[in-house]
Amino acid sequence: MIRTETDPKTLTDQDVQEVLDKVKEYQKAKGVKNSQIAKALLISPTTVSEILSGKYNADARPIVMAMDRWLERRQNSDEQPDTAKFVWTGVARQVRLAAQRAIATADAGHDTRIALVWGDPGCGKTLALQAVAETEGAILISCDFHSASASGLIAKIARSLHPIPSGFGSSLYQAVVEKLRGSGKLIIVDEIHALLNAKDDNPFHTLRRLSDETGCPQLWAASCDLVSQLRLRETRREPLAQIISRIGTQFHLTAPIAGQSGDGGRPLFTVDEIIQIYGRNEMRVSRDGAKFLAKLTTDAHHGLLRTCTALVAD
Numbered sequence: 024m025i026r027t028e029t030d031p032k033t034l035t036d037q038d039v040q041e042v043l044d045k046v047k048e049y050q051k052a053k054g055v056k057n058s059q060i061a062k063a064l065l066i067s068p069t070t071v072s073e074i075l076s077g078k079y080n081a082d083a084r085p086i087v088m089a090m091d092r093w094l095e096r097r098q099n100s101d102e103q104p105d106t107a108k109f110v111w112t113g114v115a116r117q118v119r120l121a122a123q124r125a126i127a128t129a130d131a132g133h134d135t136r137i138a139l140v141w142g143d144p145g146c147g148k149t150l151a152l153q154a155v156a157e158t159e160g161a162i163l164i165s166c167d168f169h170s171a172s173a174s175g176l177i178a179k180i181a182r183s184l185h186p187i188p189s190g191f192g193s194s195l196y197q198a199v200v201e202k203l204r205g206s207g208k209l210i211i212v213d214e215i216h217a218l219l220n221a222k223d224d225n226p227f228h229t230l231r232r233l234s235d236e237t238g239c240p241q242l243w244a245a246s247c248d249l250v251s252q253l254r255l256r257e258t259r260r261e262p263l264a265q266i267i268s269r270i271g272t273q274f275h276l277t278a279p280i281a282g283q284s285g286d287g288g289r290p291l292f293t294v295d296e297i298i299q300i301y302g303r304n305e306m307r308v309s310r311d312g313a314k315f316l317a318k319l320t321t322d323a324h325h326g327l328l329r330t331c332t333a334l335v336a337d
Contacts, residue, residue: 031084031186039084042091043075049094062160064089064185065206089185114142114291115151117274118244122155124272125240126209135271136234141216141245142276146291148244152213155242161209166217166226173225176218180210180233196229203237216245219252224263227253231266248275 049055057075061068066086073079074086111119118140125138142148149165156163164179177196181188188198203210210233218226234241243249250270253263277291 031088034084034087039087042087042094043077046090046094047075049097053097055097060090060093063093065202065208085186089187092185109150109154111154112147112151112291113293114147114276115154117276118148118151118242119155119158121272121274122159122161122209122211122240122242125242126159126207128271129207129238129240132238133271134235135269136238136240137231137243137269138241138272138274139243139245139249139270140274140276141248142278144246146277148246148276149213152211152242152244156209156211159209161211161242163211163213165213166215168217168220171218171221171226173229176226176229196233200233200236203233203239205238208239210239210241211244212241213244214246215243216247216249216252219249224256224266227263227266231269234269243270 046060050057050060057071058068061071064071064086070079070086074083074090079086109115121138121140125136129136140148152163155161162180162183164176164183166176166179169175174192174195177199181195181199184199184202188195188202190198212230230241230243233239250267250273253267256263
């Protein structure tokens with residue numbers, strides 16, 4: 024694999040040919056079509072075909088580097104548990120439905136193309152987001168202290184695109200917009216509540232502008248009711264109503280647990296789902312054991328929800 028920091032201009036003809044040979048070898052082994060590579064790299068299938076056949080007339084090196092990154096991600100993914108074996112629990116199905124609604128809204132040309140899911144830490148959000156990202160070919164980023172700014176957020180999104188757009192500040196933002204405009208690419212933002220720690224609301228407005236200017240749907244995931252938190256910040260100079268109005272779908276993922284749904288509470292994972300999750304890892308659990316684990320998922324206050332999720336999902 025070519026080092027990430029390598030300047031594409033320094034690639035030799037031999038470097039290029041080695042990458043192309045590896046890509047074609049992988050395609051043959053896994054049955055991957057040119058159109059799949061094109062979709063992942065946000066380029067046309069014709070361009071992929073011309074580069075692989077050596078008929079591309081322009082400088083192919085930047086795209087070859089992107090192919091190298093794509094191949095590395097695919098090979099790393101092949102070493103992980105098969106997504107087809109992922110157990111679509113109630114939580115995961117809610118996350119997938121939210122993503123599908125955001126995509127459908129974007130396809131229909133409506134402004135409310137942002138979906139929000141939230142729930143207690145450990146309920147399985149991140150695992151579900153990873154599965155949705157793979158099945159939908161989406162961009163997945165996770166917010167943290169370093170991305171709690173508009174520039175940090177755009178930099179993370181840029182690094183998820185291939186070839187990676189260049190630039191800084193507003194120029195990088197515009198490059199990302201041009202790359203995504205009209206692509207219909209789903210953008211998944213995990214741990215979005217981390218942006219509440221930003222010194223201003225610019226990261227949220229940046230995501231809203233990105234949605235407006237590209238037409239791309241977005242799925243936000245948080246550990247709290249983000250809309251309520253945003254409404255508490257309405258005293259800021261720039262109204263947050265513009266952001267809230269773009270959120271068309273909202274799912275509280277852990278509402279079913281005790282004390283939140285009004286029906287006495289029920290586990291997040293059914294007994295059959297827990298048995299399937301263990302079976303995915305070629306482990307077995309008795310039905311009584313699964314019932315015990317399912318019971319634990321009704322308590323989110325003493326670490327049991329997270330602990331049970333780790334037990335059945337890792």
